[in-house]
Amino acid sequence: MSGAARAVETLDRAGYRLTAPRRAVAELVAAQEGHFTAAELVADARARRLSIGRATIFRALDTFAALGLVERVDLPDGEHAYVACDPVHHHHVICTVCGRSLDIEDMGLGSILGDVGRRLGFRITSHRLELFGVCSACDRPATT
Amino acid sequence: MSGAARAVETLDRAGYRLTAPRRAVAELVAAQEGHFTAAELVADARARRLSIGRATIFRALDTFAALGLVERVDLPDGEHAYVACDPVHHHHVICTVCGRSLDIEDMGLGSILGDVGRRLGFRITSHRLELFGVCSACDRPATT
DNA sequence: ACTCCAGTTGATACTCTGTCTCATGTGACT
DNA sequence: AGTCACATGAGACAGAGTATCAACTGGAGT
Numbered sequence: 001m002s003g004a005a006r007a008v009e010t011l012d013r014a015g016y017r018l019t020a021p022r023r024a025v026a027e028l029v030a031a032q033e034g035h036f037t038a039a040e041l042v043a044d045a046r047a048r049r050l051s052i053g054r055a056t057i058f059r060a061l062d063t064f065a066a067l068g069l070v071e072r073v074d075l076p077d078g079e080h081a082y083v084a085c086d087p088v089h090h091h092h093v094i095c096t097v098c099g100r101s102l103d104i105e106d107m108g109l110g111s112i113l114g115d116v117g118r119r120l121g122f123r124i125t126s127h128r129l130e131l132f133g134v135c136s137a138c139d140r141p142a143t144t
Numbered sequence: 145m146s147g148a149a150r151a152v153e154t155l156d157r158a159g160y161r162l163t164a165p166r167r168a169v170a171e172l173v174a175a176q177e178g179h180f181t182a183a184e185l186v187a188d189a190r191a192r193r194l195s196i197g198r199a200t201i202f203r204a205l206d207t208f209a210a211l212g213l214v215e216r217v218d219l220p221d222g223e224h225a226y227v228a229c230d231p232v233h234h235h236h237v238i239c240t241v242c243g244r245s246l247d248i249e250d251m252g253l254g255s256i257l258g259d260v261g262r263r264l265g266f267r268i269t270s271h272r273l274e275l276f277g278v279c280s281a282c283d284r285p286a287t288t
Numbered sequence: 289a290c291t292c293c294a295g296t297t298g299a300t301a302c303t304c305t306g307t308c309t310c311a312t313g314t315g316a317c318t
Numbered sequence: 319a320g321t322c323a324c325a326t327g328a329g330a331c332a333g334a335g336t337a338t339c340a341a342c343t344g345g346a347g348t
Binding site: 095107120 | 220273280
Binding site for chain 2: 304305306307308314315316
């Protein structure tokens with residue numbers, strides 16, 4: 001099932017209307033490789049001659065984020081970006097060269113967090129872990 | 145040594161000029177409890193009748209961040225904030241109620257990252273871990 | 289197929305954050 | 319005290335994201 005189709009189904013199941021603009025944004029998101037910003041989606045939509053309002057794209061991204069279809073990530077330079085992903089808790093490894101991202105599962109982090117919380121007297125409610133690096137493809141210097 | 149004094153010394157050692165505005169911003173930062181945004185510093189400066197330009201505050205924060213005197217954090221709502229901290233690699237535990245933050249050391253995260261990198265073929269170059277929760281003081285419901 | 293209406297949209301104005309420019313000011317070194 | 323490169327302040331500017339509101343439309347009901 002394509003990413004766009006799953007997004008549409010998720011929207012439907014959550015009681016949202018399946019409007020043309022939302023379908024279009026779902027397509028745009030599914031077509032992205034790696035992370036993307038709201039501005040990039042807007043530019044992309046315009047490039048494809050889709051007449052979707054800027055506000056609508058922001059709203060659709062908000063909705064998608066609420067449903068876990070995309071996730072907001074903060075790049076090292078402070079930019080707000082999104083990545084398409086599965087709606088379960090996980091973390092991202094983001095290639096700073098090509099922008100592609102991989103999902104990784106929790107990997108022992110949960111127990112560490114429990115530990116920290118207990119030690120500091122904090123009730124940890126959420127966390128954010130983002131890894132930045134260079135993927136194997138980009139690390140191979142121009143093996144063309 | 146007060147936070148402001150240390151900041152000034154660090155600036156000096158790094159070859160920056162010790163100007164009145166920078167000293168003032170260092171004071172403002174040292175006076176903050178928990179995280180703060182650039183806008184809050186600007187408002188704070190105005191409240192204290194310090195005539196520091198907005199641009200200067202942004203510039204000072206950039207400089208401080210480069211020196212590791214403050215660190216940028218991204219709050220769960222996407223807001224960009226800063227916390228005063230020590231210039232060594234560490235992570236923050238941020239109380240979502242009072243805004244105070246604690247520094248925590250690496251805690252086995254390094255080895256996890258090495259693991260992940262090896263498994264995925266990524267060369268991890270940087271990471272960001274932020275924990276959000278409720279500190280013990282705020283968790284005690286109004287034991288006044 | 290037709291109607292209806294709440295949810296949605298697009299245009300636009302607006303706020304807020306952060307950056308840039310440039311003339312003026314001022315640390316710090318001599 | 320004089321000098322000059324670095325730093326500042328004011329204001330213009332650009333971009334992200336939000337608010338407003340009239341017009342539109344998906345989809346449920348008939």
